[in-house]
Amino acid sequence: MKGTIIMINQNDWRLTNQRNYLFEKQLKHVYFQKHSESWDHEHCEFCNETICDDKKMEYCTIDNYHWICENCFNDFKDMFKWTVV
Ligand SMILES: [Zn+2]
Structure with missing residues (x-):
């Protein structure tokens, strides 16, 4: 039996145009x-x-400009392919 995987999809309410810069x-x-x-x-x-x-x-970009909370980081890290340095 497969475990429950919560898939975050492209229609998630939190997604706007972050893909352009994150x-x-x-x-x-x-x-x-x-x-x-x-x-x-x-x-x-x-x-x-x-x-x-x-x-x-929390997470932020190298320039301290964009911030991402722990929750959203975990939800979107696969979609956005972030690297933590
Ligand atoms: Zn968040």
Whole structure:
């Protein structure tokens, strides 16, 4: 008997045009850091969840520009072929 595999498909509500800028990117697994008092959070590129907890590890692009929460990383890592560096 086959186990249940949750397949994320192209119609997932979280997908917009991330493929244009996140496909096959290198990502860092880091703790979120505040840039300043006025810039104290980011949003996940997929689910839009607020990323502001500096005790939780999240993923971001090398340039710190795009952030991805742990959940979305796991859901989309196969589709986007990310490399964690
Ligand atoms: Zn997310």
